Amino acid sequence: MAKNTEPRIVAELGRPETPEETFARKAETSRKHRANQTLLNLVGATVASLVIVLFLVLVVVRPSTETPVVADYQxxxxxxxxxxxxxLLAPEIPEAWYANAARLGTTSAVQTWYVGFVTAATDSSAAQFIALEQGIEANPTWLGIVTDGALATSTTTIDGIQWTIYDRRSSADTGNYAYSMSAEIASSTVVLHGTAADAQFELLAAAIAADSEAQ
Structure with a gap:
């Protein structure tokens, strides 16, 4: 069958299209098609972005509900x-505190008993951390390591035990060595260090004094 080459009659015009009108019509059709494709692409990209944001909110940013690791340090x-x-020191701690690690090992060839305590959160601060490190027959090198090389700033006596204080809270990047305390108890050197407030350190020091007295 021969291809129809008759000019297209446009109803609005009541006559066949001129070549110029045919060209203009096809150009307009192509423009509308491209505009529709651009709109579809934009909608698709927006939907994809919203899906990613929803994923981040629901999965990545949502608060952790994991149960903290608790060590039965005693x-x-x-x-x-x-x-x-x-x-080995295993002092009683407040009910709202817990230990997240406890182990007997060595530090700089000194037998070391380590317990990590997490304190209770308060209305003004989140839960904080205090480490107890007991070096048996320790030496100055060991003490320098477990206080992170801090310099003594003062001393205090708590329930008959004299403690040396190493306060570096005004310095940056001190981490779990922002505040430290050390004392000689029997044949051990005991160091407390962490991020908690003075009152929490003093509470733990008093518990250590009671534990060492009981032993």
Missing amino acids: TIAADAQTNASEP
């Missing part, structure tokens, strides 16, 4: 005691 201390030549 049981661990009792089990490790057979390998220690000095009674």
Whole structure:
């Protein structure tokens, strides 16, 4: 069948299109098609962006509901005691506190008992951290390591035990060594260091004094 080459009759004109009108019509059709494609692409990109944002909000940014790791430090201390030549400190702590780690190891060749305590949150601050490190027959090198090389700033006595204070809270990037305390208890050097307030350090120091007295 031969291809129809008759000019297209346009109803609005009542006559066949001129070549110029045909060209203009096709150009306008192409323009509208491109505009529609651009709109569809824009809508698609917007929807994709919203999906990504929703994913970040629901999955990435949502608060963690994981249960914190809790270490039964008093049981661990009792089990490790057979390998220690000095009674290991396992003081009673407030009910709202907990230990997140406890282990007997060595630091700079000194047998070291370590417990990490997480304090209770208050109305004015989040939960904080205090580490207890007990070096059995420790030396100055060990003390320098577990206080992160801090210089003594003052001393205090809590329940009969004299503590040396290392306060670096005014310095930047001190992390868990922002505040430290050290004391000699029997044949051990005991260091507390962390981010908690003075009152929380003093509470733990008093608990240590009671524990060492009981031993």
